[in-house]
Amino acid sequence: MNQPQPHARNATEPDAATPDTQPAREARRAPGGFPVVGIIGGGQLARMCAAPAAELALTLSVFAESDDAAAALVVPHAPVGDYRDAEQVREWARGCDVVTFDHEHVPADVLAALEADGVALHPRPSALRFAQDKLAMRQRLSDLDVPCPAWAPVSTSDELSAFGEQHGWPLVLKTPTGGYDGKGVMLVRTPDDADAWFAQADGAPLLAEEAVAFEREIAVMIARSPSGQVAVWPVVETVQVDGICTEVLAPAPDLSDDAAERITSAAITIARELDVTGVMAVELFDVGGGEFVVNELAMRPHNSGHWSMDGSVTGQFEQHLRAVLDLPLGDTRARAPWTVMGNVLGGEYEELYPTYKHLMARDPGLKIHLYGKGVRPGRKIGHVNVFGDDLVGLRARARHACDYLQGTVTE
Amino acid sequence: MNQPQPHARNATEPDAATPDTQPAREARRAPGGFPVVGIIGGGQLARMCAAPAAELALTLSVFAESDDAAAALVVPHAPVGDYRDAEQVREWARGCDVVTFDHEHVPADVLAALEADGVALHPRPSALRFAQDKLAMRQRLSDLDVPCPAWAPVSTSDELSAFGEQHGWPLVLKTPTGGYDGKGVMLVRTPDDADAWFAQADGAPLLAEEAVAFEREIAVMIARSPSGQVAVWPVVETVQVDGICTEVLAPAPDLSDDAAERITSAAITIARELDVTGVMAVELFDVGGGEFVVNELAMRPHNSGHWSMDGSVTGQFEQHLRAVLDLPLGDTRARAPWTVMGNVLGGEYEELYPTYKHLMARDPGLKIHLYGKGVRPGRKIGHVNVFGDDLVGLRARARHACDYLQGTVTE
Structure with a gap:
């Protein structure tokens, strides 16, 4: 090599x-x-x-x-x-x-x-490692003084108990690799909760983190090219239900310019110091008072950036292609005061075609993005974007579209 | 049948x-x-x-x-x-x-x-006929009282001369079928100019039209579904050079609301009466004083609608798919005060990839749309869209991008 x-x-x-x-x-x-x-x-x-x-x-x-x-x-x-x-x-x-x-x-x-x-x-393995291995990510971000939850590698029930005594119960336990959409993450209330995970890990360390008392979840997408050019989209709010993102509000409402600047700056630091190439999502907890901690990194286009397909001058997928080819990056500005993305989850209906006709008739401004996947309950099968001036109205439109496609509302 | x-x-x-x-x-x-x-x-x-x-x-x-x-x-x-x-x-x-x-x-x-x-x-042959056969189109539009240039079928030099005596020289002669991008259209200054065309037509009528003294060319795109729903985009100005559209300004500058309404109404009449399904472009001459005449019809997505891909809530290609499937039509509103489309014509450069890198660096807001075609001088190989508040600046950006890709400017 x-x-x-x-x-x-x-x-x-x-x-x-x-x-x-x-x-x-x-x-x-x-x-x-x-x-x-x-x-x-x-x-x-x-x-x-x-x-x-x-x-x-x-x-x-x-x-x-x-x-x-x-x-x-x-x-x-x-x-x-x-x-x-x-x-x-x-x-x-x-x-x-x-x-x-x-x-x-x-x-x-x-x-x-x-x-x-x-x-x-792109991203290179040396960077991708920090998205694949959450222990490596926590160590690196801590070295960079990027705010993180308290964390520690834990290989035994005793180590977990010690961490819990110091940082409080419940705490969050994660498998360092392979998790997504809430999988590989467990809220641990007592040390016994983790016995099966330790047995399965067979001596390999798990990641213990304090359960952060956050006010909401936010995220920022950044693109970085091999030449080092970066472009950052507006910080967004991500709404999660049962560990799955259901809604993204772009930009994050009521986020101070100062907080947005510090979050953007942290994203640039991470991208530069980890030598990220392509787009990266930085998911964060907003802990109030303008403070935040980093939750996860994803070094690829990400659900929290889907709004950009209709809501920004340059969507994340175009930008990712430009970044990995070391082409100059596109303008990341928002095109409307607000863009709301709603994730479409599979429900009971398998026949989506007759369903989305009704949505099109109800809301001619709805941008529907389907993934060509078969419906399974809870599976992400698409998303919708809406944009405009009225955040409350946009959220209602996106929510209705997702619920209707999932079959949880019928009119 | x-x-x-x-x-x-x-x-x-x-x-x-x-x-x-x-x-x-x-x-x-x-x-x-x-x-x-x-x-x-x-x-x-x-x-x-x-x-x-x-x-x-x-x-x-x-x-x-x-x-x-x-x-x-x-x-x-x-x-x-x-x-x-x-x-x-x-x-x-x-x-x-x-x-x-x-x-x-x-x-x-x-x-x-x-x-x-x-x-x-979709469109059905009964409608498509009026886009394929300009004589049939002229007859039908005249029957509908849609403003047209003076016109007549002419099969001989004598008939052409008679038309010219009545409506003035030069006049425009068109082959009723098969023309596009200025092909199949001739400006006739004397009857002799048309001899070769009459010989080739072998007795079949050609279409003579008065050479309209227009101030500019405009166009409107409409979508109509089999159920009869219609949606019309804003009227645009199309700039033509040597019979090829080079630039589209959306919406058409300095067009009165009244004129825009009458043009939109004419497009709806044509679409309904010809039973058009899918999208249709109506190309017109603005003859001044708020008056217009129809030049051509195209029953498909059209160059004059490319701006809508980035400039409207619903682009013409999405709308065409919705229309031919009899799905409810999308919102045709403009997303920005101005959108400018520039056609990229082939020039001397065959290697466009290194060329467009420079454009991306110069203008991060430029939306480039290439067609995957080999470069030949004058061939339409792509287009660019830019959008924003400043029409003069947008035109300069689009013009530069097209000229640079064509190789007629080098910086």
Whole structure:
């Protein structure tokens, strides 16, 4: 890995090191010198890159989980493979000029193999690590004096008890890797609550954090290019129910300019010091009095940035493509005084097409974004955006649209 | 044709009437009852339907000229065929729930065959005829008392001379079918100018029109659904150079509310009376004093509506999809006081990727839309949109971006 080999772009001959069982069909490029952006993972984040990629004449190549993955339905070049299989991923990456991610679950050995091949990965594994491993993230942010909840690695029930004695009960216990949407996070009221997790961790440390008494959750999205250019969107409020984001208000209401500036500044520090490339979400707790602590980092387009697709001059998916290609970044200003995003969760209705007709008739200004996914109760299957001057009215419109698509209201 | 047969959707068995040489691979649908929209023609208009189709979980199937057509680069299901071959088109259309058009050149016999099969065509051939045949259009609009230039069918040099004596020289001569972007249109100064055209027309009438002394060109886009719902965008000014639209200003500056209302009303009359379904562009001459005459109709998304992709709550491509599916139409209001669209024409530079980097750095608010086409001098290869409060500044930004991409300015 210390002597990276040149990355063979546009290779048509089989690589001696790679079995020729999966001939790499190349994605078809637009003429004019435009690159191929590879995305590992075919979920909705990859899917939503398709529109800005087409506008900019960029070609996407999606390494998909299945041929009915959200992105595979709308991207012509979406070979199916296993992102845990380094050889499959390496073979595919030979046809890409840059590789980025739909999710943060690509194993370290696969990332290392790609890096050794000289593939341009963004974010780089050295940065991505801090989004994949919450213990590493907490250590690094603390070193940078970015406000965090009190935290400690805990490997035993005794260590957990000691942390609880110091910082109070209940506390929050997290698996350092693999969690999302409330999974891998537990509110621990007594040390016994964590017995099963410690048994499963088998000696590996878990992350204990104080249960922060926050007033609300907020988030900020930032883009950073390999050249070091950064662009930050307005700070937003994220409303969570049962650990899942249901609503985003952009900008965050009643946030002082001073607090917004300090949050933006923290995001820039994190992006720069962790050498983030691409877009990153910084999720925070607003603890009142203009103070905040960082909750999570995500180094990819993020739910808290979906509002930007209709609400900002440059949406997060366009910006992510620009950032990973080291193109100059776009204007992140809001286009309307308020934009409200509502997440559409699966409900009882499987037939969404007849359902959304009614929404279109009721609200001609509603921007519907569906992911092409089958309905399962609670699954994120899309989102809606509305924008305008009246925050209360916008929230009611977004809420109604989501409830109607979920089937929890019927008119 | 009087007894349409049921349209076999999702047919997997070969049709007895259709040779099984081209098995119809079905476009992959998103789950949830979402339809497949077929588009005949794989140009930039089909390409720009891909983004809103994905948002609405609609599946596109593009009947493309070639596998590197603009739309074929971004749409997974884009079989290649000849739109003049009724059997090929019929076979493809079996996999579509509705069929619409990227261009207006599909022959009448192909349209008739599809209609006889029960395919839902939008616009319907009975309406499309008035966009395909300028003589039929002039007759119909005149019957509707919609203001038109003086016009007449002329089949001989003598008839042309008589028209010229009555309405003045020079006059405009048009081929009734097949023209676009200034092709099929000639300014005739003396009857002799038209000799070659009459010879080629071989007795078929051409369309003579008075050369209107206009102050500027304007256009209005309207959407109409099969149910009869209409939605009209603001009237725009279109700037033409050598018969090619180079710039669109939305809304048209200095247009009185009264004139805008009468133009909008004329567009609604035309759409309703011609039973247009989908979006239609009405191009007009502003002859001063609040008066106007209709120049051309286009029954599809149109260059004069590209501003709406970034400048309106609902862009013309989303609206076209909603209209042809008889979904409720979206809000057509402008999102900014002014939006300026500039057409990017091919110049000397073939490598656009290094070029547009500079534009992104210079103007972070520029919205670039490229069509994935190879550069040829004068070819429309993309457009840019900018929006804001300052019309003069916006025009300068759009102009610079287009000139820079064309290579006529270098900084």
